Amino acid sequence: MHQTWNNRILSLVFAGALLGSCATKEDHSEGEWTVPEPAAAMANPLQKGPDHLREGQVVYRLYCETCHGTTGLGDGPAGQALGGHPANLQSEVIQSQTDGTLFFKLSVGRGVMPAFQEVLTETQRWQLVHHLRSLKNTRMEGDSATLPQALVPGISISRWARVAPRAVRIWTSQDGHYLWYATLPGEVYRLSTDRSRAPEKMLDVSDHGIPRLQGATWWKDRLFLSGNVRVNDNKGTKGRLVRVGWDAEGKPNVEVVFTTEVYGTTNTPFDHGWSALQISADEEHLFVVSGSRTDHGEVQDNLGAYPNARDAALTSKIFRIPLHSKDLSLPNDLDSLKAMGVLFAEGVRNAYDLALDQEGRLIAVVNSGDYDQNEDMIWVREGHHYGYPWTMGGMETPQQFPDWVPDPDTDPFLNPGAAAWPNDFHNDPDFPRVPEGIRFTPGFLNFGPDADKFRDKKTGLVRDASDLGIGMTTFTPHSSPLGLVFDTEERLPGRFKGKALVLRYTNGQRSALMQPFTPHGEDLLLLDLELDGSGSNFLLNTYRVAEGFTQPVDAVLLGKSLYVIEYGGREKGGNLWNISFE
Known part of the structure; x- marks a missing residue:
């Protein structure tokens, strides 16, 4: 249960600020962020110690890292889509602010920065302030990067090179x-x-x-x-x-x-x-x-x-x-x-990667929105419609229904830590209707044993498809599948020969959205695909074969090696890993 303010005056200050943020959202992307004096004067009631620092770091990883980056430099990948850049939390401008100012800002939010007053307890927010203080002068040098680990025999992994910050694509020349x-x-x-x-x-x-x-x-x-x-x-x-x-x-x-x-x-x-x-x-x-x-077809008027x-x-x-x-x-x-x-x-929301299989068929992996819908893998064919914004991951988008009540307390698919909550999930009677005569082409069915967690439509509970003996469409929600490759020349040995591989960019230990489903992510998946009985779509089994990457964003197959490139943040740069199949 969320803690309450001990000081009634400060409660009113925060309430007024929250109401103002709703009424004047258009003014929040620019200009000075004024904090009421009583809020700025508040002292952190928690003594700085290892327990509070550790808990603050956990909160930061789940709710802040995706925009502000691992070390707070403002280089998180989600933030790069914004018109401006997320704040550099190591900067003197931020670090010179009072604890009360930081606490106020992360509580009420502004513009595209969410308000965490209803998401995090008062204690968690003060713990987060302690962690923000600890970020000053923090750096993550490339030589200290942890070596990713193979999870199955037949794979060896080595760092091949350092790369520039904010890497997004890797490919090879034809020779x-x-x-x-x-x-x-x-x-x-x-x-x-x-x-x-x-x-x-x-x-x-x-x-x-x-x-x-x-x-x-x-x-x-x-x-x-x-x-x-x-x-x-x-x-x-x-x-x-x-x-x-x-x-x-x-x-x-x-x-x-x-x-x-x-x-x-x-x-x-x-x-x-x-x-x-x-x-x-x-x-x-x-x-x-x-x-x-948009996230799911909502109005976004900038x-x-x-x-x-x-x-x-x-x-x-x-x-x-x-x-x-x-x-x-x-x-x-x-x-x-x-x-x-x-x-x-x-009807394809965010097919951030495409690849051709052995038969020249165009295959895509697709990222769903902030609602707990699965991530799709699709066979892209001319004239087909894949459902967005009305359906993603085999599940209908609720905002299209006039009687939907957007409330995380009653709808388990709605995570209060989502960037789209609360501004972009709302009752929307003007949501466009499905065009007449359109039939949606579904994604592949995944029978696991990995990347197959989903939220049950009837109970809202997280289930495992392979444990139930069923298929799900397609990957665990919020996985962000990237770096799709096919061994079209069948050069890989053993179980990898002629198969597909894909990365998961998100990590359940660093994402508030993915955490309810799995602690895994930032890993490499082996995909075993086969056509279904009708020959009109694919079934797959998914296996985790390596883990421990940091923001793996793309991959390319060259001979018997897979090269995986990391995003690398805004300043420090990332690694290029060589995964050899023995």
């Missing part, structure tokens, strides 16, 4: 002589696979014009990059895809494949943007993912800049672009996109 990787701010690096040459920085954002880079792939002697460009004072965005070649002197030659019409951003972590790229099996087209701009805006024609879809296109303009209109022949599939 296999180089590993390439890209960072979210638009840097592109090249590493020789025989390590005969020093790492080279090949591109910067000034070369290709994509300041939020999320997609990259190689075809013959050309590099394709995709991402977003902020416009309209950061209130709007447009997608951009470019093709890059190099002349004999090593100078890049950049061609624009397409740009999109401007549409609204959301100033939330749900703005997923233009991400995954995949060359089609016939090498005639390029598949491009455009993630959703502080009033785009009134009544939900998802758009240019979001939550997969496009197919002719490989040699140049200077296309993609309109934010569904009928026009269909008439152009570029729209391939709809």
Whole structure:
């Protein structure tokens, strides 16, 4: 039970601040954050000691790390979708504030920062203040990183290289002589696979014009990059895809494949943007993912800049672009996109990774929202609709139903620690209805034994699909599956031959959303896929084969080695791991 204020005056101060935050949310993204003097003057009633520091760290990992980063530098991955950056909690600006000021701010929240007064007890919030103090001058050097561990025989893991901060993609040149990787701010690096040459920085954002880079792939002697460009004072965005070649002197030659019409951003972590790229099996087209701009189809108006805006024609879809296109303009209109022949599939929330299997079928792994819906793995086919925003992970989105009451005390699927709670989960009688004649294509059924925890629709309890002898669609909620690869050339030995592998980015020990389901995550899964009896979809078994990565964001298979790259935060950089299959 939440503790109450001992001081009635301070209770009124907090109540007034909370009411003000609801009434003036549009003012919270900018300007000075004024804290009432009585709140700022409060002293931490808890003595600083190992027990309170430890508990504060636990709270921080669950509720703060995803935006503010492991050491508080403001480099958490979820925060990178926001118009601004989460605060650097190590900075003098933060550390010079009083304990009462920090306690007040984390209690009432502001803008996209959640209020924790109803989520954490008073004691937990004071413990969190102690932990914030301990972050000052903390650093996590790469040489101290823990070596990931193999969970099955036949795997060895070694650190292959250090990489720049905010890495998001890794791929290989077709001759296999180089590993390439890209960072979210638009840097592109090249590493020789025989390590005969020093790492080279090949591109910067000034070369290709994509300041939020999320997609990259190689075809013959050309590099394709995709991402977003902020416009309209950061209130709007447009997608951009470019093709890059190099002349004999090593100078890049950049061609624009397409740009999109401007549409609204959301100033939330749900703005997923233009991400995954995949060359089609016939090498005639390029598949491009455009993630959703909302968590689950709710209105996201970006502080009033785009009134009544939900998802758009240019979001939550997969496009197919002719490989040699140049200077296309993609309109934010569904009928026009269909008439152009570029729209391939709809209803895909955040397919952050695509891959082709041995038969050239396009497979995607999809991240669901802040409600406890499962994460999907889908076979992407032309003209199919995969359900978003009306269904994710085989479960309907409740906000589409007028009689739904959004209350974590009565709806166990609604976690009060979610970024979308409370502002984005509400009774929504104007939620769009399912278009007439649309049939949703379901995700794969996962029969475990791993990554198969789910919340039971009838009881709300967390269950294990393999323990029950059933399949679930597809992975444990909030896993964030990334780095999908297929051993299409069947070079891997033993049980890995011809199989698929995927990373889970989230860790149950560091995520308030994933924690009710599992302590696992930040791991590597082996996927054993087979077509179902009708041949229209897939069944899979999932096995954890390695763990201990830190924010693993992408992977590439080269010969008998899988290279896993870590996000690496905003400043310190991450690791590139070599997983050898013996």
